[in-house]
Amino acid sequence: MSDIFTTIGPLEADGYIFFRLEKKDSAEVAALEKKCFSTPWTEKEFSLAFDQKIFEVFGLKKNDKLVAYIAMYHTADELEILNIATDPEHRRNGAGKRLLALMLCIGQKLGIQQAFLEVRRTNFPAISLYEQMCFSQIGVRKKYYKDTGEDALVYQCTLADLSGSHC
Numbered sequence: 001m002s003d004i005f006t007t008i009g010p011l012e013a014d015g016y017i018f019f020r021l022e023k024k025d026s027a028e029v030a031a032l033e034k035k036c037f038s039t040p041w042t043e044k045e046f047s048l049a050f051d052q053k054i055f056e057v058f059g060l061k062k063n064d065k066l067v068a069y070i071a072m073y074h075t076a077d078e079l080e081i082l083n084i085a086t087d088p089e090h091r092r093n094g095a096g097k098r099l100l101a102l103m104l105c106i107g108q109k110l111g112i113q114q115a116f117l118e119v120r121r122t123n124f125p126a127i128s129l130y131e132q133m134c135f136s137q138i139g140v141r142k143k144y145y146k147d148t149g150e151d152a153l154v155y156q157c158t159l160a161d162l163s164g165s166h167c
Contacts, residue, residue, distance in 0.1 A: 016095065018102055021057040021069065023050035028066050029057060036085040039147045058103060060095050068095040070103050079107050081117040084126070100133055108159040115159060118152040120145060130155050134162055 021029060030043040041049075049055045049071075059069040068086040072079050081103075086096040104115060118141060119126050135155040144152035 015062055016067075016098065017061045018099070019059060019061065021059050023047055025057070025059075025066075026050060029059070029069055029071075032066055032069060032085055032087060033083070035087060037083070039145075041083075058099065060099050062090070062095075068099050070099050072103070074107075074112065077111065077113045079103070079112055079115040081115060097129055097133070100129065104133065104157065104159060104162060108162055112159055115157040117155050118144065119155065120148075121151045121153055127153065130157075133157065 026043045026046040029046050030041060033040040033046075046057075050057075052073075054073045054075065055071070056074060057069055057071045059066050061067065066087075067090040068084070070084045071082040073082065074080070081100075084096055084100060086099075107115060115135070117130065117135070119130065121140075135157045137153050138156045139154035141152040141154060143149045
């Protein structure tokens with residue numbers, strides 16, 4: 001268990017409960033992952049990742065159902081966002097944006113300096129969200145996604161630059 005995030009959650013607002021997921025939640029996270037991605041992580045992959053001290057997953061529940069999660073690796077001064085997933089039935093309701101904003105604000109308060117992520121070049125809704133949340137494109141990983149050969153756009157956010165409107 002990582003010391004940097006152990007005291008976070010659960011928090012409740014607008015019917016959503018924000019909380020830290022653990023290894024015992026691997027099946028639930030993998031089930032949501034499968035609904036959202038063409039090459040999803042398996043329950044076993046999540047379980048193994050939870051054994052790593054630098055791996056964290058936070059989620060949003062509504063009516064006791066996991067509707068969104070964010071998975072990341074972190075160091076004391078950097079976050080790498082691996083996945084943000086929102087149940088298709090709950091998309092376009094702000095759950096993903098709320099989850100990303102919470103994580104960036106928590107990271108900022110913990111003194112983390114930078115956040116990074118990759119996104120498919122054609123994932124326009126995600127790109128729009130990241131740019132709204134102060135991420136800027138800093139690179140391209142050619143043919144990054146094995147299932148389609150699609151490029152990944154690399155984005156970066158300096159957490160110190162976040163305004164009060166995001167936190």
